[in-house]
Amino acid sequence: MGLVWDGIEHAFRLFLAGDAEVLGITLFSLQVSGAATGLSLVVGIPLGMVLAMKRFPGRSLVVSLINTGMGFPPVVVGLFVTIFLWRSGPLGFMELLYTPSAMIIAQVVIAFPIVAGLTMAAFQSLNPHLRLQLLGIGASTPQLLWLLGKEARLPVLAAIMAGFGGVISEVGASMMVGGNIRGQTRVLTTATVLETGKGNFELAIALGLILLVLSFAVNFLLTYIQQREQLRWPKPS
Amino acid sequence: MQKRSSFAIRLLLLVVLPAIPANLPAGEAAGKNVILSTTTSTQDSGLLDVLVPLFEKKTGYSVKTISVGTGQALALAAKGEADVVLVHAPSLEKKYVADGKLLNRRLVMYNDFIIIGPTTDPAKIKSTRSSVEAVKRIYGSRSRFVSRGDNSGTHNLEKSLWKQAAIEPRGAWYIESGQGMGATLGIANERSAYTITDRATYLAYKKRLALVILLEGDKPLLNIYSVLEVNPANGPRINVVGGKAFADFMVAPDSQAVIKNFGVEKYGQPLFIPVAGMREEQVGE
Numbered sequence: 001m002g003l004v005w006d007g008i009e010h011a012f013r014l015f016l017a018g019d020a021e022v023l024g025i026t027l028f029s030l031q032v033s034g035a036a037t038g039l040s041l042v043v044g045i046p047l048g049m050v051l052a053m054k055r056f057p058g059r060s061l062v063v064s065l066i067n068t069g070m071g072f073p074p075v076v077v078g079l080f081v082t083i084f085l086w087r088s089g090p091l092g093f094m095e096l097l098y099t100p101s102a103m104i105i106a107q108v109v110i111a112f113p114i115v116a117g118l119t120m121a122a123f124q125s126l127n128p129h130l131r132l133q134l135l136g137i138g139a140s141t142p143q144l145l146w147l148l149g150k151e152a153r154l155p156v157l158a159a160i161m162a163g164f165g166g167v168i169s170e171v172g173a174s175m176m177v178g179g180n181i182r183g184q185t186r187v188l189t190t191a192t193v194l195e196t197g198k199g200n201f202e203l204a205i206a207l208g209l210i211l212l213v214l215s216f217a218v219n220f221l222l223t224y225i226q227q228r229e230q231l232r233w234p235k236p237s
Numbered sequence: 238m239q240k241r242s243s244f245a246i247r248l249l250l251l252v253v254l255p256a257i258p259a260n261l262p263a264g265e266a267a268g269k270n271v272i273l274s275t276t277t278s279t280q281d282s283g284l285l286d287v288l289v290p291l292f293e294k295k296t297g298y299s300v301k302t303i304s305v306g307t308g309q310a311l312a313l314a315a316k317g318e319a320d321v322v323l324v325h326a327p328s329l330e331k332k333y334v335a336d337g338k339l340l341n342r343r344l345v346m347y348n349d350f351i352i353i354g355p356t357t358d359p360a361k362i363k364s365t366r367s368s369v370e371a372v373k374r375i376y377g378s379r380s381r382f383v384s385r386g387d388n389s390g391t392h393n394l395e396k397s398l399w400k401q402a403a404i405e406p407r408g409a410w411y412i413e414s415g416q417g418m419g420a421t422l423g424i425a426n427e428r429s430a431y432t433i434t435d436r437a438t439y440l441a442y443k444k445r446l447a448l449v450i451l452l453e454g455d456k457p458l459l460n461i462y463s464v465l466e467v468n469p470a471n472g473p474r475i476n477v478v479g480g481k482a483f484a485d486f487m488v489a490p491d492s493q494a495v496i497k498n499f500g501v502e503k504y505g506q507p508l509f510i511p512v513a514g515m516r517e518e519q520v521g522e
Contacts, residue, residue, distance in 0.1 A: 197419040
């Protein structure tokens, strides 16, 4: 137990001292996972909306794939992205392996099914009459999507949180495609693994705590927005 | 309208903004990157954290250190996924050189492996000086033994000891961790088991371990690190020049001096002894 306290104390000291390396790793983790989450929104939200509202051949296959993807083991994603990005692999000419871009690619593959799946669920949970009513009063397609999107925005926010939470905390894929290179591709999770391997348990615990605080802060902010919105729009009784 | 857009803007700020200044590898010119595949001990001991920046400063290359087990490090290089290798499994290395996959094997440094175990020493290995005899006694008493089990340099050395003892280690007493040296030491400690470790990692962990050194100084326990270059024929886009530059750097007098002094301050003794230019038979004499 003494070790955990040492770790907590260490975390505080690192923060107060503004340790450049730890700060760099923290910011870099935010950037990579933020970029990956952002890109998965761009892909995942439209996909989730289409799957929720359109019926087309092969739809159930796509839905099954997305649902499987929501629980995809990051280390498997890492393995396949690595194979694709190897110099001898199909995308080897881009020389992306062991770069931040490779990490973002892997994290997008992990996050976008989560975002798409939860977005789909959010839109499907809307009252089906709402869409007909909106069409009935003459809404154009963009207007329809905008209004439905507005109605579903709170569950979609949950989708964003789940996506971000999934990628900021994963270690398998980031380790494989990033290589945990100091000053280049080292993020909080891979640094925690490394410091544990080095026997620097206090630092490992400190990094773990920073990761916890970070994901708590981001989720707290999003939850705050979500709950405030909820209050502003009281549920119809 | 006001509320709507403010919601959207906040979302944008939260999710997209942190991503914009992501330090993507914009200025990474091809040929400036050297991929070094190496073993966990060079990284976990902190040696590469000292040597790599020196090399980068001297040459302008950017090194991507991929630290994995020796077996995987060699396999990556043989596939052409790395430009230079720094590992510690002489017999395995020679096989790759014989196959023409890796070139110009040069010795860099050495330290030694030690056999550690619980102070009670149930297999009574403290009274022998021979590492092969020690593993025979561990087997004879079926005392718990933790193996790396990951085809690393340490694991290869361990396998060679079992082979010389003509023993096929198997059974509940033989625990294969499949993890790095640090994690393996932790498991051996918790299970009060014997294990074989490199001295550098042991020193780094010593204060958390109840296990003690029971056998050291036997010739087969020498832990020799070499640097190898990659045959350009192994695959596309191998940075041959950069790889050779790193290999040359590792055996250069300045770097050898850094290796010699590394760890003295923290552990009171050097973790590695430089041996560039020596023949393998001379090491440890």
